[in-house]
Amino acid sequence: MSNHKPADPSQYYAEFVKGIWKENPVFVQVLGMCPMLAVTNSAMNGLAMGCATTFVLVCSSLLVSSLRTFIPKQVRITTYIIIIATFVTMADYILKAAVPDIHKELGAFIQLIVVNCLILGRQEAFASRNTPVRAVCDAAGMAIGFTFALLCLGATREILGSGSIFGFSLFGPNYEPWVIMILPPGGFLMLGMILLFFNWLQQRKLRRRRIAGRGVTT
Amino acid sequence: MTKRDPHLLLQAAPFLRRGITTPGLMMDVLLGLAPLVLAAIYFFGLSAVLVLLTCTIGAVATEWALSPARPRGSSIKDGSAILTGIILGLCLPPAIPLWMAFLGGVAAIGLGKLMFGGLGQNLFNPALVGRAFLQAAFPTAITTWSQQGTITEFWGLRLSSWYVPFTHWVPDWLRILLEGVFGPQVDVISSATPLAFIKFGGEAAPFNNLLLGNTAGSLGETCALLIIICGIILAFRRTFDWRIPVSILLTVAAASGIVWLFNHDSPSPLYMLLSGGLLFGAVYMATDPVTSPIAPRGAWIFGIGVGLIVVLIRLWGGLPEGVMYAILLMNAATPLIDRIAQPRAFGRTITGEVSA
Numbered sequence: 001m002s003n004h005k006p007a008d009p010s011q012y013y014a015e016f017v018k019g020i021w022k023e024n025p026v027f028v029q030v031l032g033m034c035p036m037l038a039v040t041n042s043a044m045n046g047l048a049m050g051c052a053t054t055f056v057l058v059c060s061s062l063l064v065s066s067l068r069t070f071i072p073k074q075v076r077i078t079t080y081i082i083i084i085a086t087f088v089t090m091a092d093y094i095l096k097a098a099v100p101d102i103h104k105e106l107g108a109f110i111q112l113i114v115v116n117c118l119i120l121g122r123q124e125a126f127a128s129r130n131t132p133v134r135a136v137c138d139a140a141g142m143a144i145g146f147t148f149a150l151l152c153l154g155a156t157r158e159i160l161g162s163g164s165i166f167g168f169s170l171f172g173p174n175y176e177p178w179v180i181m182i183l184p185p186g187g188f189l190m191l192g193m194i195l196l197f198f199n200w201l202q203q204r205k206l207r208r209r210r211i212a213g214r215g216v217t218t
Numbered sequence: 219m220t221k222r223d224p225h226l227l228l229q230a231a232p233f234l235r236r237g238i239t240t241p242g243l244m245m246d247v248l249l250g251l252a253p254l255v256l257a258a259i260y261f262f263g264l265s266a267v268l269v270l271l272t273c274t275i276g277a278v279a280t281e282w283a284l285s286p287a288r289p290r291g292s293s294i295k296d297g298s299a300i301l302t303g304i305i306l307g308l309c310l311p312p313a314i315p316l317w318m319a320f321l322g323g324v325a326a327i328g329l330g331k332l333m334f335g336g337l338g339q340n341l342f343n344p345a346l347v348g349r350a351f352l353q354a355a356f357p358t359a360i361t362t363w364s365q366q367g368t369i370t371e372f373w374g375l376r377l378s379s380w381y382v383p384f385t386h387w388v389p390d391w392l393r394i395l396l397e398g399v400f401g402p403q404v405d406v407i408s409s410a411t412p413l414a415f416i417k418f419g420g421e422a423a424p425f426n427n428l429l430l431g432n433t434a435g436s437l438g439e440t441c442a443l444l445i446i447i448c449g450i451i452l453a454f455r456r457t458f459d460w461r462i463p464v465s466i467l468l469t470v471a472a473a474s475g476i477v478w479l480f481n482h483d484s485p486s487p488l489y490m491l492l493s494g495g496l497l498f499g500a501v502y503m504a505t506d507p508v509t510s511p512i513a514p515r516g517a518w519i520f521g522i523g524v525g526l527i528v529v530l531i532r533l534w535g536g537l538p539e540g541v542m543y544a545i546l547l548m549n550a551a552t553p554l555i556d557r558i559a560q561p562r563a564f565g566r567t568i569t570g571e572v573s574a
Contacts, residue, residue: 174387176315180354189329 012137019141025118026149027198032118036150037187039109043166046154048102050147052095052110054140056087057119061127061139068128080123081114088113118146149194156190157181240337243457243507244297250452251304251502253444258437262312262364263372264400265379266437272316273348274303276323284332298337302326305345305502308438309495309542310352313364313376317383318356325351342549343506346542353542359386363434365409373400409434412493413538428492439498442491449501458505461517466500467491469525477533484533496528499541509549516552516559523548523555 025031035053040046060083064071071079092110095103103110113119122142127135155165161181163171180186258266281299282291293299303323310319326348334340353360364376375396380388411434412423423433431441439445453460475487490496504510504524511520524544531540548555 171384174382174385176356176359176381176384176386178355179357180351183354185354 012133015134015137016141019138019143019145020148021145023142024145024149024198025142026146027195029118029121030195031121032116032146033191034112035109035116036153037184037191039106040150040154040157040187041161041182042158043151043154044102045105046150047147048095048099049106049109050143050150052091052106053113053116053119053146054143055091055094056084056113057122057143057146058136058139059087060084060119061122061135062132064123065127065130065132065135071128076128077120077124080120080128084119084123085114118142152194153187153190156194157186160190161186240296240298244301246452246455246457247301247502248297248304250448250457251301251308251438253448254308254438254441254498255304257431257441257444258308258312261366261431261440262437265312265376268316268375268379269310269312269314269319269437270304270307272319273307273310273323273326274300276320277303277306277327277344277348278323280324280327280332284328285336286332287336293336296337298331299327302331302344302348305438306348309345309349309436309498309503311360311363311435312437313362313378314352314359315381315386316379317381318352318359321355322348322352324348338508340508341552342546343503343509346503346546346549349542350546363409363411363414365434366432366440375400411435411538412489413532423493425488425492428489433493436495436498438502439495442497445497445501449497452501458501458507459510459514459517461514462505462510462521463500465518465521466504466525466528467496469522470496470528473526473529474533477529490529490532494532494539495541499545500524503541504545504548509552511552511555511559513556513559513561515561516555519555519559520548520552523551 019025023029026033026036032053035049039049060080063083064080067079067083088111091113092103095106095110122139126138130138159165159170160178162177163169163175169175178186181190255266255270258270277299278294281294285291285293287293303326306322306326307319310322326344329351330342330344330347331337331340349360359378362378377388377393377396378386380392380396382388382392412428427433429441429443431444433440449463452458453463470490471487474485474490477484478486485493500521504521511517524541527544527547528540531537531543537543
């Protein structure tokens with residue numbers, strides 16, 4: 001189960017960095033769509049949600065991978081959920097104390113981090129099979145990738161839907177806001193556009209590689 | 219075909235063709251729309267021309283830029299993007315800012331058609347997707363109905379048409395320039411549509427105004443008489459399935475008639491039929507061959523569904539008009555309707571077993 005390889009910093013770095021771009025939880029794995037769509041009507045909300053998710057993901061990955069030899073296989077999902085829920089409750093209270101306005105705006109979606117499939121997925125796929133340090137590296141990378149995606153979507157939706165970013169007006173009072181962008185359909189629409197863009201990037205890369213490969217053989 | 223060697227003809231089904239091509243069909247509908255376009259220009263002046271043109275440019279440009287067809291732009295020749303642009307323009311209010319109209323054309327083709335894979339693959343009517351996008355994005359601009367100008371005000375422009383993209387504002391130099399070229403502006407006197415009278419109180423429009431089109435409304439929807447005549451001609455040319463508009467209109471008449479019998483405060487069936495975008499939607503939008511059922515029985519189910527949703531939204535919904543959402547919802551149900559309304563295959567019993 002646990003691999004006792006000598007600690008290699010570059011390996012940790014690889015675990016950390018893969019979640020940010022190559023295996024980005026939103027753009028590549030398409031996980032955690034519920035908070036992605038629900039709370040990204042402004043950049044600030046997206047960032048707050050990202051921070052809360054980061055806290056929960058890193059802490060529960062650390063705990064799960066430390067306890068991985070004690071947790072019985074049969075009840076592991078339940079155990080993960082309990083661990084995640086503990087940290088979600090903490091995040092909920094911390095947000096309520098520190099930034100009550102944002103907490104009010106995010107509403108039930110803070111508690112719903114418990115059922116974010118990204119978090120449970122990382123516990124099951126990674127934290128339960130790796131050493132705590134590796135698990136934390138992986139969790140941090142994934143969480144930063146997730147936060148980056150939330151911020152991307154939140155910023156685009158806020159710029160189009162309210163003509164501002166982080167509450168600062170960008171285009172002056174004459175801007176005509178696209179109301180659809182701060183409503184749920186705008187979330188779906190924008191997310192689809194961003195996924196489209198990422199798939200296009202991916203395909204272009206593949207095509208270039210193929211062309212380059214062909215160039216070598218001929 | 220008979221010119222070829224008649225002794226051995228190897229060919230795939232279908233064997234009987236009506237000789238209809240996609241560009242031919244689109245041309246038919248475009249000719250059927252021409253009177254409505256002229257009426258819109260008559261009623262709303264230069265604004266109508268600008269809005270229709272901008273929508274069409276938006277639609278065709280998107281088709282050119284995003285369509286996977288190669289060589290680039292070859293799919294424009296089938297005329298469907300032009301048709302989508304004109305239909306979208308006809309269901310927009312005359313004073314809509316032109317940049318929004320352009321955006322509507324882009325959304326119609328991009329989101330409504332190409333996203334699904336191009337002509338024939340789209341689930342929803344592209345023009346209505348464009349309008350629904352605008353309705354959700356700019357709810358105030360799209361429900362600001364301006365009064366009709368008289369023919370003497372033909373060159374008078376509605377200033378809101380010229381809003382700088384992404385704003386609701388015209389710079390002073392542009393205003394002065396426009397007034398210098400086209401003369402004084404027509405003020406946008408926002409006016410209620412006949413259907414808004416039902417929903418938000420007030421007096422109803424007289425029937426002859428509804429018939430002839432002297433009411434506020436979208437560019438193409440005001441003149442009921444013209445739509446009926448064009449619709450009948452198109453139906454006789456078999457450009458579309460006559461069952462769809464007929465079943466929609468009959469359902470609306472029946473459903474609103476029942477309500478009206480019990481409660482005379484609700485609008486009469488005739489008023490329901492003639493006002494708003496019902497006729498325009500039933501004739502030009504619900505009949506889109508791509509997004510409506512193929513089988514006759516399916517066409518009836520589709521029409522009844524649209525009619526019921528229209529009456530539900532108009533009488534009890536939060537919006538004054540519901541034709542757009544009714545057609546879009548039934549578009550979504552079309553694959554299901556096609557499945558249940560499929561005609562019985564030859565060689566099977568009523569229950570579907572293969573007969574010996």
